[in-house]
Amino acid sequence: MVIDFHTHIQPGTDVPHFLSEMDKEGIQLSVVLALGQDQEELEASNRLIAGLVEKHPSRLTGFASVTPTRKNAVKEFEELVRNHGFRGLKLHPPIQHFSIDDPRVSPLMEKCAELDLPVLFHTGGVFLREGIIRYGDPLLIDELAIRHPNTTMIIAHGNPFGPDPYIAGKHPNVYLDTTLTFAQIARLIPRIGPEMLDWMRSDEKVLYGSDANPNRTWRFKYNLDPIREMDVSEETRAKILGGTAMKLLKLD
Numbered sequence: 001m002v003i004d005f006h007t008h009i010q011p012g013t014d015v016p017h018f019l020s021e022m023d024k025e026g027i028q029l030s031v032v033l034a035l036g037q038d039q040e041e042l043e044a045s046n047r048l049i050a051g052l053v054e055k056h057p058s059r060l061t062g063f064a065s066v067t068p069t070r071k072n073a074v075k076e077f078e079e080l081v082r083n084h085g086f087r088g089l090k091l092h093p094p095i096q097h098f099s100i101d102d103p104r105v106s107p108l109m110e111k112c113a114e115l116d117l118p119v120l121f122h123t124g125g126v127f128l129r130e131g132i133i134r135y136g137d138p139l140l141i142d143e144l145a146i147r148h149p150n151t152t153m154i155i156a157h158g159n160p161f162g163p164d165p166y167i168a169g170k171h172p173n174v175y176l177d178t179t180l181t182f183a184q185i186a187r188l189i190p191r192i193g194p195e196m197l198d199w200m201r202s203d204e205k206v207l208y209g210s211d212a213n214p215n216r217t218w219r220f221k222y223n224l225d226p227i228r229e230m231d232v233s234e235e236t237r238a239k240i241l242g243g244t245a246m247k248l249l250k251l252d
């Protein structure tokens with residue numbers, strides 16, 4: 001089973017096209033991540049994804065987003081999970097304007113541990129000028145994972161040349177996704193995949209993700225190809241393409 005662990009769907013976009021492009025690439029399920037810079041955008045994104053997941057439960061699953069620095073963030077997230085069946089939390093520190101090591105993030109991390117739901121953090125680059133890249137430094141996840149050992153965390157856009165593989169390798173509760181950064185580097189250096197798994201000392205901490213959305217469905221294949229071509233056993237490939245995702249989404 002192929003699961004794309006990192007996609008987005010914006011309001012007013014062509015969802016049937018998105019689903020048919022998933023079919024073309026043999027992707028059974030996409031995790032759709034809520035995204036927004038402010039409360040209004042976040043609420044609209046959560047609402048849209050809740051409706052889409054309800055309509056296409058076998059093809060789409062959702063991660064809600066709330067801003068951790070808001071007083072009611074924990075309550076807001078819990079309600080989204082209880083009322084709309086969200087399967088995880090998505091946080092984008094650079095555009096939501098909080099740092100991963102902000103102590104105000106802690107109550108949400110503890111709530112995710114209690115609900116046994118994973119948290120996916122955007123890390124690395126951002127194109128929005130007001131986005132603060134330092135806030136999404138993956139290095140900060142190392143300490144957060146020590147503080148919250150029972151919270152499952154995913155480093156989105158995991159960088160093979162950053163500390164990311166080591167952080168995911170050393171913490172039982174940390175994973176990374178291959179979205180864009182890995183695919184870009186694997187195109188330049190095809191050996192990077194097996195090397196990175198060696199550094200991590202595990203083939204169970206990497207998740208295929210694409211950042212595809214209805215306007216950029218080419219990203220499904222762009223991110224899949226380097227994994228399809230990776231010089232690893234079929235067993236390892238199956239874990240990256242969907243096996244590990246099934247565990248995190250409790251589909252196994």
Ligand SMILES: [Zn+2]
Pocket residue numbers: 006007008033211
């Ligand atoms: Zn994304």
